[in-house]
Each structure stands twice: as structure tokens, then as C-alpha cells.
Amino acid sequence: MKVVKQEDIKLDSSFAEEIARRSGENVFLCYQCRKCASGCPSRMFMDGTPTELMRYAQLGMVDEAMKKNTIWYCLSCQTCSTRCPQDIDIAHVIDTMRIIVQERKIKADDNKLPLFNRLWMTMIKYMGRAYEAGLVASLNLFTGRPTKDMALGMKMIKKGKLKLLPSFKKPFATMKMFSRAKKLKK
């Protein structure tokens, strides 16, 4: 008979546990049917699939899950969560993985999404609302593409579709919300 070493088959479920604690989703329910991957509109841009992410989570392969671009190409379109025969909210699991990556400050290749999210959240914190013109301008500036979508932006300004100045809606209200949330998380 072949001999299997115990350490070779030991499963590290701490990653799955963390996902379960944060999202209320059990990744062990996934039986790899690939329905999520088949329906994913962003699949062609990913270097993995949502199905693979579920497997990495089951096997505790944190690095494999985090270092691929897959989690950063999820469009949050909810197709996978809608179609999963095991009723796993896969988009929520991927969101949770994104949050864990950001908390652990793992670098997400050159993806601009984490920066975009931070800029937008900062605007909500200090202004109460999204300030679209400022969001686009600061994102393009920080990512070194200051002329991206310039023609479209000018057209939108001409049509009165972009407000050049932000509106401040009771900023202290949102600032207080953010600080109370921060305290709560500690």
C-alpha cells in the first residue's frame, strides 16, 4: 500500500473560516460545476475563474487567490451569485477577498480599482456625495493618464453633464459615520 503523509493531506481552512465570518458564505458548498465561470462576462479578461477562486478558498491557498488578477476583474454583475446551484453569493465572497487583500496591503499588480475605490470613499467621507468630475480627474492624475477620456469629458461638460464644482452635503455627518465605524471595527 502507498503511504500518505498526514501533513500532505491536512487542510488549512482558516481562509474559508475568515470568509465565512465576514460574509456569511460557506465556500465548502462549492462542488466546482463552473456555472459561475461560464456565465462570467469578465472571464476573458481574467487570468483565472470564479470557480478557481472558490477552490483556492477551500484549500486555503490564499496567495493563489489574492495574487491573480481575477478578483480585481469582477464586475459585481451578480450573474454568478444568481446562477450558483449551491446558493453561494460568489460576488460577495470575491468582495470579501478584495477587502482582505486591501487590509493585508497585498499589492494588486497594477490594477487601478483599489485606488478608484479609495478616492471615491474619501469623497463620500468628506463631501457626503460622489463628485464625478473630481473623481475622474484625480484617478487619471494618480494613474499617470491625465488625458484619458479628455474628448468625452469636454463633451460632457459642454452638455452640462459634469458639475465642475463639488457640492458639500453636511460633510460632518458622513465624517462622523466613518469615524464611528472605525471605532467599532477596533
Next chain:
Amino acid sequence: MKLAYYPGCSLHSSSIEYDISTRKVCAALGVELVEVEDWICCGSSPAHQCDDLMSVALPAKNLALVRETGGLKEVCAPCASCYSRLKVAQRRLEDEDLRKDVEMVIDSKYPDDIEVLHALDVITEKVGIDAVKEKVVRSLDGLKVACYYGCLMTRPPKVTGKGRFENPIQMESLMEALGAEGVDWNMKTFCCGAAFALTQSDVVLELTRRILADAESVGADVISVGCPLCHANLDGRQTQINNKFNTNFHTPIFYFTELMGLAMGIEAKDLGIFKHITEVEDFLKERALI
């Protein structure tokens, strides 16, 4: 009928014509929309990707503000993303521990009895198709409309409560009431790439191209939408798509409220239609709608 109105950030800026046309159409149908005072951003795309607690607290705060808006119990959210985030928060807040945390963050009680409605729900379910039909003075006869729902108006069904989430027909019924025809097509709930327009444009250009191509292949004259981001991508990115893929799209993209307004005899300029990036003037002239 009186409802609270939560326009969201986009309707105050890049999709102002959706705000204008929704208000006009609702007024004409006898629906009074009372804008929620001092509403804040719902957290939209970024919150759920980087701060789980705030992704629930921001919508919860807005629902608390709805309650303060003359005690109204129904809120109309025309933006599919706002609608989705409000509905997701309601579902998540059934969890008592999370609700306690959120109430601490928003420093007020969370009202659990508010009904969140997308503008399309308000029109088709609260006002009713027949009432719309009665107001039609300029029937959109022969107009072939590809009704595009995108992701969040129907998905996930656990959140939206929609029975037909893969092949919805709510907007098609509305278009028929206006005299138009809702075409049968494949991409009605396919994702347009959403906010990736700003971070990874190549994703949006490819996905949006597929949607435009499918609508064209079934002979649709226009595409009708109910989401500011879908409109921004389908309407605003056609030039970039044509340049990148050597295509020749000039498809007018309308908010369903704009098509309603036109059929109800409201002038195109009063509906904000000329704010579109893809020109619609020739189309409107051809159809004698201006």
C-alpha cells in the same frame, strides 16, 4: 400618489436627463416625488469592495432619512446601483448583530418597513401600464426598442425579488403601451462593464460593443435603459468603440422615462434628451418627434 425620491449622485450630474425625465413623467402621471433631504451617496461601486460595514451603513442612513421625509414609506430610486445597494442593505440588516452595529454608525434607528422601488417598478407596478397608456398622445408606432436592464435591476433575485431575472419583460410591456415594439434579443441582462469605464476601459468597450452589436443585429432602432452607468457606457462610448473596433454604431440610447415622455407629448428639450453624447436629433426628426 406621493413617494420619497432618492436620485443619487449620478442623477445630479452625468445622468441629469434621467432625473429631469423621471420628474416630468411622474408629474404627468400624478406621482409626487419628494426628494429626500440631505441624502448622501449610497456607497455604490466602491463601498462593498473595500468597507463592508459602510456598504450597509450608507444605504441605511439614507433609509433613515427617507423616514424623516414626511414619514413616507416608499422610496423611488431610479439609479440601478442605488436601488441595488438600498435593497442589499435591507436584506443584510435582517441580521440583528449587524443592525446594532449599523444603528451605532448612523446614530439613529434603522427603519425596516420602507419599500424600495426602482423607477420602472413605480411606473409599471404602482402607476400601472393602463394609466400610462391613457396618457399616450404621440404613439411610438413601429419603433423597435431593445430593452436593456443590465445587471442590478433584476439581479440577484434574492435581493430584487424579481421573478423574471434572466429574461425580464417589464420594460417591454411598458414600450408596448407606448406603441413601440420590444425586440427579442440576447443581451438584455448582460453586463456593460459598469464603473470599469474609468479604471479598465478595455473591458467596457468590449462588453458594450457586444450589446450594441446584438441590438443592431436584431434590427432595434434604439436601446432603452434604466441605469445611469449603462447609459453612460452605451451612449458615451460609441465613438471610442467605433474607433477601436472599426464599427459604425450610431444607436440612440434612451432612458425609458425619455421614451415615455416623448409618447406622452412632452417636448424632447424639456426631457433633457439633447444632453446625450450620441446625437439623437436626426432620429427624432425622422420620427417626427420634434
